[in-house]
Amino acid sequence: MSSQLEIQPRELKFAVELDKQSKCTVRLVNRTDQYLAFKVKTTSPKKYCVRPNVGVIQPKSVHEFIVIMQALRTAPADTTCKDKFLVQSTIVQEGTVEEDITSDMFVKDGVRYVEEIKMRVNLVLPPPQSPELLPIDGMLKQADENGVSKAVNNEDLKPVKDVDIAQLQDNVEPIKKMKFGSSKVVDSIIPKDVESQLTKEIEPVIRNDVESKVIESRIPVRAEDQRLFKDVEEMKSKLHELELKLSKAEVTISNLTEERRVVIQERESLKQEMGFLRTRKVERRVQDGFPLLFVCMVALISLIAGYGFHP
Incomplete structure (x- = not known):
């Protein structure tokens, strides 16, 4: 099927x-x-x-x-x-x-x-990554085969031979004449061995120039990181102030709640005292006066006694 x-x-x-x-x-x-x-x-x-x-x-x-x-x-x-x-x-x-x-x-x-x-x-599986230089935090870092970046020592980026820049500037002028002047003037001013030596010495200077530009391009990144760090610190300080104000508000609310509870208790006690005083006042009025029935009985007895003693 x-x-x-x-x-x-x-x-x-x-x-x-x-x-x-x-x-x-x-x-x-x-x-x-x-x-x-x-x-x-x-x-x-x-x-x-x-x-x-x-x-x-x-x-x-x-x-x-x-x-x-x-x-x-x-x-x-x-x-x-x-x-x-x-x-x-x-x-x-x-x-x-x-x-x-x-x-x-x-x-x-x-x-x-x-x-x-x-x-x-x-x-x-992903393809293996080739090592490459990665700019991180203004520093050159190299990624290995596992993708883990490692910092490159600045000593490795320096030229092998230090060159006096003033001396090179003095030697560059004859080279300019060699490029734009006649061949006879060049041959009379700079020998060929000096020309090759200057070419080898100029190459490290160019490398230094490129490295300086790379470093200068990293400076704004650091400044931006500093501003970001300052903003974070300001936010942390504001958050701390808000927490302090919140704690003070909680204390104030708890105090007001306690005062309200005390006032309610005092009001209840006053109500009880007023009720007690009212009952005592009524009892006192009853004790101070004579009952109406007693007065009527006395009056009736008095009338009967008066008629009995009348001739």
């Missing part, structure tokens, strides 16, 4: 970069006139991430998924990798979506046809 699913590529290639993820895109081509459901499995699920790992491909259409390899902490010794991927596909009904896909669909029970295609993994 011919394959119902075509995979491109059949071998996954990942570029190896330390502390950086690498990804590879895989295309699935449905060759049939029916809907296909697929599922992607791997032997190292913690090392790779597949998005999406399941899906439905329409008839005569293409579907893509991405395989992401997690960042490596150490560089591999070689490009051989034993990790493998397995792509399973089976025919499903029209209208099937990703949420309807289950693991039972890819079980070979003798009734449903499940196609399985294996994929290998290949690691691609």
